[in-house]
Amino acid sequence: MVNFGIIFRVLGSLLVLEGIFxxxxxxxxxxxxxxxxxxxxxxxxxxFILGVITQIATRKVDKSLxxxxxxxxxxxxxxxxxxxxxxxxxxSGAIPSFTDAYFETMSGFTTTGASILNDIEAMPKGLLFWRxxxxxxxxxxxxxxxxxxLPILGIGGxxxxxxxxxxxxxxxxxxxxKETAKRLWIIYLLFTIAETILLMFGGMGxxxxxxxxxxxxxxxxxxxxxxxxxxxxxxYIHYVITVFMFIAGTNFTLSYFAMHFKFxxxxxxxxxxxxxxxxxxxxxxxxxxxSLFHDQSFDIAFRDSLFQVVSIMTTTGFVTAxxxxxxxxxxxxxxxxxxFGGSAGSTGGGMKIVRVVMLLKNSVLELRRLVHPNxxxxxxxxxxxxxxxxxxxxxxxxxxxxxITTFSTIIMSMMGYExxxxxxxxAATLGNIGPGIxxxxxxxxxxxxxxxxxxxxxxxxxxxxxxxFTVLILFSPSFWRK
Amino acid sequence: MVNFGIIFRVLGSLLVLEGIFxxxxxxxxxxxxxxxxxxxxxxxxxxFILGVITQIATRKVDKSLxxxxxxxxxxxxxxxxxxxxxxxxxxSGAIPSFTDAYFETMSGFTTTGASILNDIEAMPKGLLFWRxxxxxxxxxxxxxxxxxxLPILGIGGxxxxxxxxxxxxxxxxxxxxKETAKRLWIIYLLFTIAETILLMFGGMGxxxxxxxxxxxxxxxxxxxxxxxxxxxxxxYIHYVITVFMFIAGTNFTLSYFAMHFKFxxxxxxxxxxxxxxxxxxxxxxxxxxxSLFHDQSFDIAFRDSLFQVVSIMTTTGFVTAxxxxxxxxxxxxxxxxxxFGGSAGSTGGGMKIVRVVMLLKNSVLELRRLVHPNxxxxxxxxxxxxxxxxxxxxxxxxxxxxxITTFSTIIMSMMGYExxxxxxxxAATLGNIGPGIxxxxxxxxxxxxxxxxxxxxxxxxxxxxxxxFTVLILFSPSFWRK
Numbered sequence: 008m009v010n011f012g013i014i015f016r017v018l019g020s021l022l023v024l025e026g027i028f029x030x031x032x033x034x035x036x037x038x039x040x041x042x043x044x045x046x047x048x049x050x051x052x053x054x055f056i057l058g059v060i061t062q063i064a065t066r067k068v069d070k071s072l073x074x075x076x077x078x079x080x081x082x083x084x085x086x087x088x089x090x091x092x093x094x095x096x097x098x099s100g101a102i103p104s105f106t107d108a109y110f111e112t113m114s115g116f117t118t119t120g121a122s123i124l125n126d127i128e129a130m131p132k133g134l135l136f137w138r139x140x141x142x143x144x145x146x147x148x149x150x151x152x153x154x155x156x157l158p159i160l161g162i163g164g165x166x167x168x169x170x171x172x173x174x175x176x177x178x179x180x181x182x183x184x185k186e187t188a189k190r191l192w193i194i195y196l197l198f199t200i201a202e203t204i205l206l207m208f209g210g211m212g213x214x215x216x217x218x219x220x221x222x223x224x225x226x227x228x229x230x231x232x233x234x235x236x237x238x239x240x241x242x243y244i245h246y247v248i249t250v251f252m253f254i255a256g257t258n259f260t261l262s263y264f265a266m267h268f269k270f271x272x273x274x275x276x277x278x279x280x281x282x283x284x285x286x287x288x289x290x291x292x293x294x295x296x297x298s299l300f301h302d303q304s305f306d307i308a309f310r311d312s313l314f315q316v317v318s319i320m321t322t323t324g325f326v327t328a329x330x331x332x333x334x335x336x337x338x339x340x341x342x343x344x345x346x347f348g349g350s351a352g353s354t355g356g357g358m359k360i361v362r363v364v365m366l367l368k369n370s371v372l373e374l375r376r377l378v379h380p381n382x383x384x385x386x387x388x389x390x391x392x393x394x395x396x397x398x399x400x401x402x403x404x405x406x407x408x409x410x411i412t413t414f415s416t417i418i419m420s421m422m423g424y425e426x427x428x429x430x431x432x433x434a435a436t437l438g439n440i441g442p443g444i445x446x447x448x449x450x451x452x453x454x455x456x457x458x459x460x461x462x463x464x465x466x467x468x469x470x471x472x473x474x475x476f477t478v479l480i481l482f483s484p485s486f487w488r489k
Numbered sequence: 490m491v492n493f494g495i496i497f498r499v500l501g502s503l504l505v506l507e508g509i510f511x512x513x514x515x516x517x518x519x520x521x522x523x524x525x526x527x528x529x530x531x532x533x534x535x536x537f538i539l540g541v542i543t544q545i546a547t548r549k550v551d552k553s554l555x556x557x558x559x560x561x562x563x564x565x566x567x568x569x570x571x572x573x574x575x576x577x578x579x580x581s582g583a584i585p586s587f588t589d590a591y592f593e594t595m596s597g598f599t600t601t602g603a604s605i606l607n608d609i610e611a612m613p614k615g616l617l618f619w620r621x622x623x624x625x626x627x628x629x630x631x632x633x634x635x636x637x638x639l640p641i642l643g644i645g646g647x648x649x650x651x652x653x654x655x656x657x658x659x660x661x662x663x664x665x666x667k668e669t670a671k672r673l674w675i676i677y678l679l680f681t682i683a684e685t686i687l688l689m690f691g692g693m694g695x696x697x698x699x700x701x702x703x704x705x706x707x708x709x710x711x712x713x714x715x716x717x718x719x720x721x722x723x724x725y726i727h728y729v730i731t732v733f734m735f736i737a738g739t740n741f742t743l744s745y746f747a748m749h750f751k752f753x754x755x756x757x758x759x760x761x762x763x764x765x766x767x768x769x770x771x772x773x774x775x776x777x778x779x780s781l782f783h784d785q786s787f788d789i790a791f792r793d794s795l796f797q798v799v800s801i802m803t804t805t806g807f808v809t810a811x812x813x814x815x816x817x818x819x820x821x822x823x824x825x826x827x828x829f830g831g832s833a834g835s836t837g838g839g840m841k842i843v844r845v846v847m848l849l850k851n852s853v854l855e856l857r858r859l860v861h862p863n864x865x866x867x868x869x870x871x872x873x874x875x876x877x878x879x880x881x882x883x884x885x886x887x888x889x890x891x892x893i894t895t896f897s898t899i900i901m902s903m904m905g906y907e908x909x910x911x912x913x914x915x916a917a918t919l920g921n922i923g924p925g926i927x928x929x930x931x932x933x934x935x936x937x938x939x940x941x942x943x944x945x946x947x948x949x950x951x952x953x954x955x956x957x958f959t960v961l962i963l964f965s966p967s968f969w970r971k
Contacts, residue, residue, distance in 0.1 A: 334902075334905070335902045335905060335906060335907045335908065335911070336899065336902040336903045336905075338902070338907075338908060339898055339899050339902035339908050339911060340899055340902075342908065343895055343898075343899065366888055366892070367892070369885060369888070370885060370888060370889050370892060371965075373882075373885040373889070373958075374958065374961055374962050374964075374965040374967075374968075375965060375967045377958055377962050377965075378962065378965060378967045378968050379967070395877075395881070398881075399877070399880075399881060399884070400855075402881070402884040402885070402888060403851060403852065403855040403884070405888060406848055406851070406852060406884060406887060406888070407852050407855070409891060410848070410849070410852060413825055416821055416825075417818065417821050417822055417825065420816075420817045420818040420820070420821035420822075421818045423816070423817060423818075424817060425817045425820075425909075426817065426820060426821050426824065426908075426909055426926070427907075427908055427909060429817070429821060444908070476855075476856065476859055479856055480856050480859050480860065482856075483853075483856040483857060483859075483860060485856075485857045485860045485861070486856075486860050
């Protein structure tokens, strides 16, 4: 039997936390504006008190926590957080429709960044701050999840990426999840502070700087401006954000090493080298196209190209230029990059670079295996042979990703959207990116999606954020059998 | 060392055959029109004589034929046949550009059906007959290849489909490839004759009937009319062609059994049941959409829907209605079906239904494997467990197919095409379908593609037709090493 008591208890304790975090937006709201304060207060209190009640009600339950309970808790946390996190928006009337508010909050906690807001600047600043914070909290959640929890559950080859990274994995560096989480969160916090300071040096106000640092480190992409980062016509700001997006898309265990001056360990990580390689080569490629065919000077072309490549690949979704207005070739490349995603153990979404790399390697080796049918030719990562079961796991993950993309595209097309918008909306939400292509491109938003579509895309955000299997396993009958 | 002598010899002997087949178009040309005759004669003689010279020149070479020579011959046959098969079009001036002629002929021999002709009816009938015959010959080639040769080479899980089908495989029913080939070709011929007769009953003239039977059984899709099958406003003709397309998309060993009244064996084949299931369910689904949203009576809606679903799924590419003018949903579903393809051992292209089925099954099982990490849960096909290496083969094939689709789409987009046209052209050629989506949709053709694009798409046709690996292996350095 599934131990529902402990599930309630854990979720309740997290609700208490959510209430507290919501309350931290109160000073911001008080300082900047009037009408968001009371709704925030009510929502925070309601969430906090409900959490406390759950804690009291479940104080006598069996405390044993198994794998099954783990799957259920992880999937439900994001749903529950989004349900309660949507309250300030609904209560204040800033987002009147609950569907919209839920979409916006799920898009926050999953660090997606897809928005239904048509006039971001009109929102009370306290609510905007909460909106950015949902992403920042979601980023924190995903770091622990991908580095400490998913490897234990054995999802989509995550055990490999955690073990292969010679870093603070649960059984190697620190025996307890808590300790790992604490160390990585400190790094996360330090980067956020550093980015805030650097952005303020560039002339960005404190409020905007904090918000954008929150959503950069989470690879979330929520902005306080309707025009996103394009609102700042500052090369310095664009580059600062580019650098921090790149860091956020890097495995946080590598940042841990870098902070301890163990740069060799960073460079030894194959995923990181590919990540850097992809970013540099695609940026230069697109920059050349821009300067040749769009008459831009190379430095501006490179800045915009690099920014958009990093923004899409890390699945942040910030916008400084409309990549859909560039040559069709650029749009197609951008669309492809939406599937790459960030590094494993980063806050980035998508399929993850290490999986793409293993895919490419395995494909090349498949040809060699045909030539030598009796030889055993393993995929190598970080100079070690990857066990065949993990390769199969990764292949299955990628195939699943493609199948879900396909079927979801069909579902979106049922709402009357053409192929580009349908597949764009799916890729952008499943990959936790934000802007897609077609009518959900970087210059548009998701407001026009019908109600059912918004709930469906919210589900895709959850699915993508939790590496598919964490959620899908709950729909498998064998999961619920004894 | 690769034995190039025997490669030349085999290719030469096949050239002799091509010359002879080209010559069979001479009576047609003589009867129907004037100006195609001489070019056909010259081309046939040239091809024939060159083949004979090769035969004489290589009569003393080492006759040993290994796997490596097999790969090279198979890949080159289609290229050489297309080079020489293009001659009548170029010599006659009917297709002045050699690029166009090569594209058209490769599209023929690979049974793709993508055309660059803007006015098919203006072509001399002898040349049209040769055009249809390239598809018919290509279909013959692919039957032997997929049932008798590829399983020996061990490509993309083909060994499984050949062995699992309780049929005339090289080592089971008949020890020699020749015997298997002969039996299946007789079936192929019988179906072609049967369709011709049935089409003539529907009022189609002999010339059109033979041509369309050729290209139906090959799942090629070349028509003698610019409007394709839509040129005949006859429900009877539409249904006759639908039935034969369906048969052509079925494993020919199953047709062999059906002809020997062993229907139980046909039904026991799981791929066939899924094939039928997909066709029926998607046709009904789309028919409902058409009658609800396009105000069509259900019988016409079902006829058109069934025809287009079968035409796309079997990768024939005949057109009776413009599926791109239907709801976006239908276009997206059609696009997805382009990847399904026909059955293994049919003349259909695409990924093959059995692979799609194994993919879906493996995905569902992957969830069960997560729940029971220590249990061994194999994919089952035709009630037998599939060896894990074959499952990996199939997964690798599908991943390769997707990778090639992705990179090729990027290459097409470099020529200035938007995403839909780019990916449509790739899916339509790699899948050997013919019409795609966007600007290469069912109402358009490939004439507007730039020269480089035509050569590139021709290469994709070859790649798709030969199950990717047969061609790609030639680009692997380890293939050429001792």
